[in-house]
Amino acid sequence: MTSITDAPASAAVGIRPPSPKRRSGRRTRHSALLLLLLGPAAVLIAAFIVAPAVYSVYLSFTNTQLTGFAARDPQFVGFDNFVYLLTNADFIASIGHTGEFVLYSAIIGQTVLGMVAALILSRPWIRGKGLYGAAILMPMVVPEVVASLTWASVLSSDSSGTLNQLTGLFGAASTDWLQVVPMASIIAVNIWRGIAFAMIMFQAALEDVPAELIEAARIDGASAVQVFRHVTLPLIRGPVFLYLLLTTISTVGAFGLVYLLTQGGPGGQTRIAAIYIYERALQFSQIGIGSAASIILLAIVLILGFVYVRLAKVEV
Amino acid sequence: MKRNRGIAAFVVAVVAAGGLAACSADSSSSDGSVTISIMEFQQTRIDSIKKVLPGFEAAMKKQGKDIKVKLVADVLTDDQFKTKVTQQLIAGQAPDLIDMGDSLVPGFAGAGYLAPLDDYLDKWDGWDHYYPQFKEAMVRQDGHIYALVHDTGVQNLFYRKDVLTELGIDTSQPATWDDLIARLVEVKEKTGGTPIVIPAGTAWGGSTWTEGFQPILGGTDQDYYDLETGKWDLESSGFAAVFDLYSELYSNGLLPVQDLENPNPWEPTKYVKFPAGEIQVAAQGTSGWKFDWGPNGAAPIPDLTEKVDTWQYPALRSGDEPFGWSGLGSGFAIPEKSEHKDEAMLLAQYLSSGEPLAEQLVSSGAAAPRDDLADVKPYADEPKLLQAGEDLQSSVYVPTGDGAEQIAQAIAAATELIITGAADGKEAYAAFVKDATDLLGPTLVK
Structure with a gap:
């Protein structure tokens, strides 16, 4: 048995190894380059993400307000803000609305429809893939405000609203969709907007599934559903859970779309946590309570993230 | 390589210089003129203020003061306005004169964002024409006045x-x-x-x-x-x-x-x-x-x-x-951090008197808080507003x-x-x- 060892390249060409002094100089240059490349990003992250987050944690333990005499002299109040929020029916309700919004729009809607779109696009016999893909990608490209205003027009209570025109074809009276079914409306809009990202992620994952495994399962007599359930899905479990993690984080923090469509109404039915925080912190000027609510939301997202990572064993 | 570094250094210098210049921009120009800003957030008020601002600049010129006014016209809802102006006041970036609903004044005044106007008002002859009940209602909890109410209803x-x-x-x-x-x-x-x-x-x-x-x-x-x-x-x-x-x-x-x-x-x-x-x-x-x-x-x-x-x-x-x-309606307030309080107050006084005030009252549909407007057109031609002005005497208000x-x-x-x-x-x-x-x-x- 012959063992092969790699000789140092310098030895192969007869070059002497660099002296310790030269090595040290190279290391210094290497460190300087690293600092130059990573430094600006690190400074920006520290200034605009870490510092505000730390400040927010500090604020959550104070009664800081933006207006009124209390704004002049904020006091440390310990866990009072957290106790207040966790016994406040409006906040609890907003967490419930957020859960409903995330479950139906992100976890079920976007994931399932995104997977369906990716599976269809992965079929070799499908024609017009470009057009189909572009149509699904469009909602992601459109700016959030434009998307919201478009949907406000589609769901308008006026008889000229697109949906009312459609239902009017069947003789139905005009409906104020954002008033009558507000949560279902914003869930539908968020699904529409999020399908594209899910589709892209699942498409990439599906391409990595070895075709021979699928073929083998087919030869063994598995149906399409069985192939998906027992072969494809286990192989793409990682990307699926990674997507669930990402979409949960982004949907929990969703604000613009919902605010522009319903402003949390009617009667607080779509007041998700982000809108509750906005109202408290900026409309009612209670930055301390708003920050505490943000911290609670952050804790919830961290727990969900931890669960996802454990379930998928995804390296993030 | 050296040339590239030179270009990069030049670009950085230009950007830095531009940024610093922007940060240090002063509203006082070298020719001695002063530019102040006023913020309005309702379209009708924006339209009426636009009409009367040239008159203010001309009036100041006659007095030998070169004051220019920049109108910050931003159409917003009440809540949007409050959110925006709160951030501006905290950051010290608010316009020199803000036209705001009186209900916002206690919160902003309490937080120390607004300048007290008492000294200015004491020296202003227009102040004598304000109805006593409004003078009283404008006084805040700490005994000072922070906004000059210019319309009521x-x-x-x-x-x-x-x-x-x-x-x-x-x-x-x-x-x-x-x-x-x-x-x-x-x-x-x-x-x-x-x-x-x-x-x-x-x-x-x-x-x-x-x-x-x-x-x-x-x-x-x-x-x-x-x-x-x-x-x-x-x-x-x-x-x-x-x-x-x-x-x-x-x-x-x-x-x-x-x-x-x-x-x-x-x-x-x-x-x-x-x-x-x-x-x-x-x-x-x-x-x-x-x-x-x-x-x-x-x-x-x-x-x-x-x-x-x-x-x-x-x-x-x-x-x-x-x-x-x-209702106390709206008033003009000056941020504590404004560098042009004197000029801003001159504008507030101008807009709260005579024809400029009459013009605003008619466009927004409000009654005058002072006793010398009944004959000033176009306010004098509005019987419903004049009636409201009279009704104010007997209306209830709890500051x-x-x-x-x-x-x-x-x-x-x-x-x-x-x-x-x-x-x-x-x-x-x-x-x-x-x-x-x-x-x-x-x-x-x-």
């Missing part, structure tokens, strides 16, 4: 005279809420609609308190806030009575509940159904004659003065009399201070419980007391 119940007459409903002043509710029930029976809109719930924001609840409360109870101690009396008897009234209106099906929960509840109610005659009574300030339903208003009603008239608020409890609620925003928040949440059917008057009142106590903290509650 009377909050009343506007009603569709034409529709009610056609339905055979009595249009004389209702003496009590019981009288009015009986009439409204009759209207409901004949039309099947919801005949009255009073701001309620959270969607209407702070106006649920300032334009809905507080005017009714102030007519029956003026002890809910003590300006001297700066404390709110949540046990004051009027609160429970007004919550019961809201509850009664709701249980009789008289309020447009679904519209009140609309994100912009004033649109389906005041801007659609009242002009269409489908809502017959609306709580509304003097601005209704111009800003809301006037020929250039948000939802014009043709032949407005023939179709619409006003009632005072009826008496709520035994011993009360019908009354109008006096409040720190904590008004928290009270507004708690009232909005509690009235929301009523209009969603989650609570009756007593339960909503109990929820209000708990919420307000939490929000105000121990120092602001009696």
Whole structure:
């Protein structure tokens, strides 16, 4: 048995190894380059993400307000803000609305429809893939405000609203969709907007599934559903859970779309946590309570993230 | 490589220099002129201010002062304006003069964002023409004045005279809420609609308190806030009575509940159904004659003065009399961090006098807070506004201070419980007391 060892390249060409002094100089240059490349990003992250987050944690333990005499002299109040929020029916309700919004729009809607779109696009016999893909990608490209205003027009209570025109074809009276079914409306809009990202992620994952495994399962007599359930899905479990993690984080923090469509109404039915925080912190000027609510939301997202990572064993 | 580095260094230097120059931009120019800024957020006010600003610059020039004015015109809702201007005040980036609703002044003044105007006003001859009750109402909890009120109005119940007459409903002043509710029930029976809109719930924001609840409360109870101690009396008897009234209106099906929960509840109610005659009574300030339903208003009603008239608020409890609620409207405030307070005050004084003021009053539909405007055109040609000015003398007003925003928040949440059917008057009142106590903290509650 012959063992092969790699000789140092310098030895192969007869070059002497660099002296310790030269090595040290190279290391210094290497460190300087690293600092130059990573430094600006690190400074920006520290200034605009870490510092505000730390400040927010500090604020959550104070009664800081933006207006009124209390704004002049904020006091440390310990866990009072957290106790207040966790016994406040409006906040609890907003967490419930957020859960409903995330479950139906992100976890079920976007994931399932995104997977369906990716599976269809992965079929070799499908024609017009470009057009189909572009149509699904469009909602992601459109700016959030434009998307919201478009949907406000589609769901308008006026008889000229697109949906009312459609239902009017069947003789139905005009409906104020954002008033009558507000949560279902914003869930539908968020699904529409999020399908594209899910589709892209699942498409990439599906391409990595070895075709021979699928073929083998087919030869063994598995149906399409069985192939998906027992072969494809286990192989793409990682990307699926990674997507669930990402979409949960982004949907929990969703604000613009919902605010522009319903402003949390009617009667607080779509007041998700982000809108509750906005109202408290900026409309009612209670930055301390708003920050505490943000911290609670952050804790919830961290727990969900931890669960996802454990379930998928995804390296993030 | 060296050349690239040189270009990069040049670009960095230019960007840095530009940024630093922008940061250090001063509104005083080398020729001695000063540029000040004024912020308006309602289109009608923007239009009227635009007309009168050249007059100010010319007037100052005559006095040997070279002051230029930049109008920061940003059309926003009340809530958007408050959010934006709060951030600007904190950052020290607010315009030199801000036209803001008086309900915002206590919060901003309390936080120290606004400059006290007392010294300026004492030296201004126009101050002598202000009605004494407004001078008194402008004084805040710490004894200072922080905003020069330039328009006022009377909050009343506007009603569709034409529709009610056609339905055979009595249009004389209702003496009590019981009288009015009986009439409204009759209207409901004949039309099947919801005949009255009073701001309620959270969607209407702070106006649920300032334009809905507080005017009714102030007519029956003026002890809910003590300006001297700066404390709110949540046990004051009027609160429970007004919550019961809201509850009664709701249980009789008289309020447009679904519209009140609309994100912009004033649109389906005041801007659609009242002009269409489908809502017959609306709580509304003097601005209704111009800003809301006037020929250039948000939802014009043709032949407005023939179709619409006003009632005072009826008496709520035994011993009360019908009354109008006096609103302080808007005022000019100067940020504490402004570098041009003197110039900004000159502009505030100019805009609060003579023709410039008359022009603004007519465009926004407001009454004058001073006694020397009745003959100044175009205000002199507006009988409804002149009448409102006279009515102000006998209207009710309860100045409040720190904590008004928290009270507004708690009232909005509690009235929301009523209009969603989650609570009756007593339960909503109990929820209000708990919420307000939490929000105000121990120092602001009696």
